[in-house]
Amino acid sequence: MVKLIKMDLRRLFRTGNVLVPLAVVAAINFLFTVAVIVLTKIFSPDEQQVEYFSKIISNPFVFYMLSMVMFITASSFSYGDMANGYIKNLVGQISRKSYILHKIVVLGFHNAIWILACALTQLAGSVVGSALGYETLSNDGHIGEALLTLLLKWLLSMAITCILLFITNGIGNQTLATVVSVLFGSGAMSLAYMGISMGINNLFNTKDFSLSDYMPDSLFSSVNVINNEFVVNSICVSLVCIVAFTVLTVYMFSRRDVK
Amino acid sequence: MGLILTTDKLTKTYGKKDAAKNISIHIREGEIYGLIGRNGAGKTTVMRMITGLSKPTSGSYQLHGNNKYGAGVLIESPGIYPKFSAYENIKLKCIAMGCDSKKYINELLDTVGLENTGKKNAGSFSLGMRQRLGIALALVGDPRMIVLDEPINGLDPQGIVEVRQTLERLKEEKGITIMISSHILDELGKIADSYGIIHEGELLDEFTTEELNDRCGQYVCIRTEDDGRALSVIKGIGYGDAFIDKSNRIRVENAIHDTVRLNRALVENGVGVIESYIKNISLEDYYLSVTGGNHNG
Numbered sequence: 001m002v003k004l005i006k007m008d009l010r011r012l013f014r015t016g017n018v019l020v021p022l023a024v025v026a027a028i029n030f031l032f033t034v035a036v037i038v039l040t041k042i043f044s045p046d047e048q049q050v051e052y053f054s055k056i057i058s059n060p061f062v063f064y065m066l067s068m069v070m071f072i073t074a075s076s077f078s079y080g081d082m083a084n085g086y087i088k089n090l091v092g093q094i095s096r097k098s099y100i101l102h103k104i105v106v107l108g109f110h111n112a113i114w115i116l117a118c119a120l121t122q123l124a125g126s127v128v129g130s131a132l133g134y135e136t137l138s139n140d141g142h143i144g145e146a147l148l149t150l151l152l153k154w155l156l157s158m159a160i161t162c163i164l165l166f167i168t169n170g171i172g173n174q175t176l177a178t179v180v181s182v183l184f185g186s187g188a189m190s191l192a193y194m195g196i197s198m199g200i201n202n203l204f205n206t207k208d209f210s211l212s213d214y215m216p217d218s219l220f221s222s223v224n225v226i227n228n229e230f231v232v233n234s235i236c237v238s239l240v241c242i243v244a245f246t247v248l249t250v251y252m253f254s255r256r257d258v259k
Numbered sequence: 260m261g262l263i264l265t266t267d268k269l270t271k272t273y274g275k276k277d278a279a280k281n282i283s284i285h286i287r288e289g290e291i292y293g294l295i296g297r298n299g300a301g302k303t304t305v306m307r308m309i310t311g312l313s314k315p316t317s318g319s320y321q322l323h324g325n326n327k328y329g330a331g332v333l334i335e336s337p338g339i340y341p342k343f344s345a346y347e348n349i350k351l352k353c354i355a356m357g358c359d360s361k362k363y364i365n366e367l368l369d370t371v372g373l374e375n376t377g378k379k380n381a382g383s384f385s386l387g388m389r390q391r392l393g394i395a396l397a398l399v400g401d402p403r404m405i406v407l408d409e410p411i412n413g414l415d416p417q418g419i420v421e422v423r424q425t426l427e428r429l430k431e432e433k434g435i436t437i438m439i440s441s442h443i444l445d446e447l448g449k450i451a452d453s454y455g456i457i458h459e460g461e462l463l464d465e466f467t468t469e470e471l472n473d474r475c476g477q478y479v480c481i482r483t484e485d486d487g488r489a490l491s492v493i494k495g496i497g498y499g500d501a502f503i504d505k506s507n508r509i510r511v512e513n514a515i516h517d518t519v520r521l522n523r524a525l526v527e528n529g530v531g532v533i534e535s536y537i538k539n540i541s542l543e544d545y546y547l548s549v550t551g552g553n554h555n556g
Contacts, residue, residue: 003354003355003356003357004355006354006355007351007352007354007355010350010351010354011340011351014343014347015342016342080340081338084338084339084340084341085335085336085337085338085339086338086339086340086348086351087338088312088332088334088338089332089338089352089396089397089399090352090355091311091312092310092311092312092329092330092332093311093328093329093331093332093356093400093402094328094355255314257307257312257313257314258312258313259312
């Protein structure tokens with residue numbers, strides 16, 4: 001499996017479909033961070049702007065919707081072998097279980113690179129804003145918790161990626177995977193979760209059930225170790241999704257004819 | 260030569276239709292095995308099953324001897340990354356198979372005649388070049404057997420010759436067993452050592468080139484100015500089973516070493532001979548006779 005991981009990592013770093021969107025999103029992340037700092041200073045010149053390192057690190061995407069691009073490239077990359085038929089060169093000669101497991105590891109690298117690149121570009125934007133004198137950067141002593149938040153966001157992104165991998169490799173439908181990526185990455189599902197939560201609350205006479213507390217896409221935006229928000233939920237939901245969808249994908253992929 | 264691949268009643272069913280039914284194939288090590296059949300006969304289905312791309316509904320297959328990575332495969336179109344070069348496409352699979360060295364990859368490119376493609380994207384290759392890249396990918400990891408589905412379909416004459424030469428070189432120099440399917444029976448007849456005829460999902464016959472020659476043989480074909488009279492002359496000199504075939508030619512079996520006497524007898528009896536030649540029964544003729552088809556069908 002290590003050889004397969006090496007193979008796909010090489011492909012990851014040579015695929016324009018991954019690197020170009022990453023470069024664009026990183027640039028947007030940087031430019032908007034700087035722009036927000038400058039505009040805030042222009043419209044509120046007397047207000048003292050203080051930004052904490054921990055806040056920047058724990059929210060890597062300047063817009064939540066930018067994570068949508070990360071999920072789209074993940075689903076596109078995971079379907080790459082199938083789209084070109086390259087998979088025919090591989091699956092007859094290696095175990096199908098290894099094939100799926102190596103994909104998950106490589107997608108883990110993919111998501112980590114995306115999240116780190118976005119966190120770093122946002123940090124760079126804030127440093128530039130600070131250097132221009134529009135903002136003061138400060139350490140509130142929560143860097144450790146911020147990094148843990150980032151780690152949980154990565155874990156939740158892996159939960160979503162495992163769902164996408166199930167759709168691309170288990171079912172073999174990239175279009176559906178792209179639609180799900182958009183829905184999960186854009187936050188569009190929150191309305192549906194709200195409606196379902198209301199229905200469940202009415203049905204069982206409860207008041208405080210919220211489906212979004214248990215869905216990986218909602219938790220991806222709301223988890224925060226600094227404020228101790230949704231930490232346990234995030235860990236449990238991530239692990240359940242990763243294990244369940246990995247098992248399902250291996251099961252489905254092992255029984256599929258490869259075309 | 261021992262067997263390298265055998266299948267035992269291999270069957271694949273889609274819904275209620277048997278795409279392949281009770282296929283028992285025997286392929287000997289080091290030979291080129293041609294699988295013949297019309298579109299939808301089940302050739303690709305069989306090849307997909309023995310290369311692990313598709314699960315058999317029932318039956319089994321076995322690759323004999325030491326086959327670490329199974330059989331190399333080129334099924335339907337070659338699976339390549341169009342934005343990568345030939346070198347990069349091969350390198351990726353080499354990494355996965357643990358045989359990643361520049362020398363090894365260049366040797367593979369040499370073998371299939373793609374050594375001068377440089378950094379050109381595989382997506383801009385001609386169909387023949389793509390097929391040869393597909394063959395190179397099938398060879399990664401040095402499998403003892405490769406399975407090629409219609410590798411010369413759609414190629415121009417030059418491309419067909421290049422692929423044929425590549426396959427002959429693989430067989431002669433590396434001793435690789437090749438299973439190949441093709442509609443172009445003349446081409447297949449030039450390289451294959453054994454054949455399997457598959458029709459409507461069933462394997463109708465398996466035979467070697469020698470067996471094909473024994474079964475089909477040759478005959479003398481004669482066209483004259485008066486076929487009725489010529490036939491009686493030919494029968495009169497001892498060829499009682501001669502007959503006029505559908506194309507209005509006199510067919511004389513077991514007479515290929517007696518053509519001078521046949522010709523002389525006809526001329527001496529005043530029958531003008533338009534043409535006289537030895538006809539080989541081709542692989543195509545045999546295939547059509549086995550499947551019950553005809554040249555136009």
